Amino acid sequence: MSSSGKHHPNLNRARLLAVLLIFFSLAGWMNQAFLSQFIVSNPLPVHTLLETVTIIIFTSVFIVCWNAFGSTRKISSVILAVAFLCTAILGFAHAISFMGMPGFDTAIDMHKSFSAWLASRAIVAATLLGLAFDPEDADISQSQSYAILLSALTGTALWAGLIFFFPHMIPLTYVEHLGQTWFKVACEVGLIGINLLSAYLFYQHASKLETSNSAEHLHINRLPLFLASLLLAVSEVYFCIYTETNDVNIVLGHLMQLMAAIAIYRSMVAVNIHTPYAQLAESSKQLELSAEELRIERERLSRMIDTAIDGIITVNEEQKIILINPAAAGIFGYEVGQLEGSSLDRLIPMRHRHAHGSHVKKFGETGVTRRKMGTHYEDFYVTGCRADGGEFPIEASIAHQLENGKRFYTVIFRDITDRKIAKEKMAAYHEELSQLSGVLQSIREEERKHIARELHDDLGQLLAALRMDLSLLQRDNQLTARNESTIQSMDQLILSAITTLRRIATDLRPRALDEGGLYFALQTLQKEFSQRHQIHCELIADEEQLILDDAQSTAIFRIVQESLTNVARHAQAETVHIEFSETETHLKFTICDDGRGIEEEDIRKTRSFGLVGMRERVKAMHGTFTVHSNTGEGTCLSIKLPRLHADHEKRMQTGEFHTMLIQQDLKH
Template sequence: MQLHELEEQMGELEIRNAELLQAMKETEKVLQKYSNLFDQAPVGGVITGRDGIIRAVNHVGTQILGGERSDLVGRRLEHFVPYSARSVFTEFFGNMLRGEQIATCEVERSGEVNRAIIHFEGVCTTAEDECRIAMIDITGRKLSPEERVKQNLRLQELSGELARANREHHQEIFRHKKWEEALNVSLSQQRKLASRIMSVREEERTAVAREIHDELGQMLAALQLNVSLMAQEYSDHAQLVARTKAMENLITSSIMTVQRISSELRPVMLDILGLADAIEWQAKEFQKRSGISCKTIILLTEKKQDRDLSTAVYRIFQEALSNVIRHSGATTVQVDLVERKGWLVLTVRDNGRGIAEQEKRDVQSLGIAGMRERAETFGGKLRICGAPQQGTALFVRIPLTGKELLYAHQDSCSR
């Protein structure tokens, strides 16, 4: 597959991800609407599992049960029923569990100052594995049979409304989970595609570097040899010798340029000797070109890592050094590359002006975005810390297993 085709697929995935995120936001609004409907109901509402453990309770329900929502959720509803009424409540709950017919009971709660009579009405559904219970404080009411019939009808209506809202709520939750799963799949595809694009680019770089080294490099070497021989053959022509020497120097410079471009496109050392030696070589080259002191500490059990992983870390390191030259004004750089409990950890510190917060968050900063993308492609993380006039530190950690481990290393931003 060609590089432009992969980039087109990446664009399509980004559009799809944006659509999925919008759909999830709309679903969250609907979920909030049903949550508000439940919470603002004029009667106490409790949703429990078939084991009687409270899963949700609305505002009126907290007032009737006499506790904060955080104290009620996760506890059995029967714990808030007086011991003297437990048998009545247990029979009521058993009737709910035995079928999908509405069960009712009345429980008297006596306090030090007053007494209350709570009317419970609820139903359990097998399909949703939960019970919905309405609670009404009927203390002091003298209800005629007709009024009680009306009250029961109203409770049934409220229970039906709550059940309908709850079903729609569950449907929205199900849709939300589907959108979330689709988004996760899409993001996974995007990461794989990004990895493939980087791999294709590296393959193209390798091919171009090989062509430059093998073809252009050899031609320049042959040309240099011929010019040198011509200078020897016409050694008695001083002006011609001077001209050929100048040509030979220019060719030598061209050969060195070709070697530099070839190594930057794809360092041979990375493929032959591995990541550790490539990092050390790049640090020395950086020091030669920039005049900035660059010290390295490398502690790896294996010099040669996975090819794609090594390429990602090496490119991140190149970009980090490039940022030091362009932005930091530093005079020294410290580079650490170590293995730590299953993680490959790269740290690049400088003593420059320090990166500003807005620079770290700048969406136009393609260098930082590219480094982060390379790290995340392999399940890793990238962090950048800085303080004014105290330098900048870049931390990259990538799992050597190719997936996140239980151990979570915390890099310190302290100098």
């Protein structure tokens, strides 16, 4: 708030009042004989009335300062409110324990009363001195303000408890037949000094503000506080020099104290009441000045909405359309005038209307101001209904805001029919390719099995018979040494051919897989790999885990075989670890090596046919395939396959599975 001169009492008037106050006070102090003629015959009601009015004023200071700025308060208002509340509480304790009150008639009770009185005046003096140093103001949260209030009330309660229950721990302030002690007088002299210092500082600040018209740190008028500090200093003098409870000095001190309270109220409470309204008036004035700018901004926004290619719709809490742009109306097949004021249900398919209303209501209650919806064409509840009854998918973002207590929802959307069709086609093509890959894998395995069987059963048998004939020929005694050497060479060539034939047949289709099952085939593969490449290979598996159908056994064997081939070619590993585990629903296995690892870009390469083949095999079995690799730390393949149901296993065992895949491929 600006601190112009019109916000402060006139500086000359304040100086005149201060001079008159000091003049008459000095006259009274120097003529105690004259004042002693005025005796208050019944002082208790007078003291109680004046103290009560002061307490009420201080309580009013608390109430208004505490509530002046709502939930976000100024720290100055909080400190003032808390300080004067504590002052009012201690003032009440002083009033009820004063000499003459029922139940309080002893010297120790008077000591309690004076102790509470000194504490209350000390709080007022300290608060005014703090304001006199003109600290900068700042906002404070509601939780922080309540923490300050609770701490102050706790301290006040502890001090009051000390006064009333342990008065002997406090230096005496009153002695029977002697009156107030030097300790009390010394305290009052100290309060006089503090109040005079505060009055001087307030006067200096008020003089600068009056002449320079500069901004204030705090929402207070300095001149009333200058007078209040001066009045409090004068009242302390009167309280120092009185001798009896019926002395008129006490009444004069209370009157000065009451006038100080009124000045404090005028300075702080009046300003705290009017400041928020003054700020509101200033804001209103600024709004009036910017009305033309607001009109221009609205016109610009209206043009932007009308020319946007995306649809924009705003509805109220009753789902009535209050704004719709031409693009939105065109998407739904209407004119703008046909939809304004109508229900949003008109644009939503019948089966989705109830769910859509509950979704919007829930969205408004969550407190989230924006949400994206319909980003996948599978979100069928975000579906529009055209004027001709046709439905189409929507991608939209929704936002809500409160205006004058009413909630409004704004949706920006677009028609994603073409995107949905493209995605559906891509998904269909991907499914067909996956099925074709599965069929090709099955056909290749069948061809491999057939070729391996032909090589082993036919060509293998012929080579074995040929070797037997050579063995018989070697027994003929008529052979010369030259012929015998030739025959031995032929025998070695046939033996090499048989060994090569067996290796080729095993690579095409290991007989161990058909004769001993997957577990035996993996053991054979492990031993051959270790012997051929001098790499330690460890297999951890349970034979019962690996009793599977032919298709799964073949796929798992090929995955392990391809993995070991990659390790031998690229990994530069010393150890390979293959481990199988199972649950009721899944079979899991990992293949890990301690080689040089795979770069991330190499994993994503589409030309990494080994990894692609393994992924396709796993996908055909509806499993998951994961590659974990760090450069220099090795590679680990993790495969998780579902257990097949009994009817599926039976179908695969009888060969119906491959037939089904081929039939599906032919249909597509």
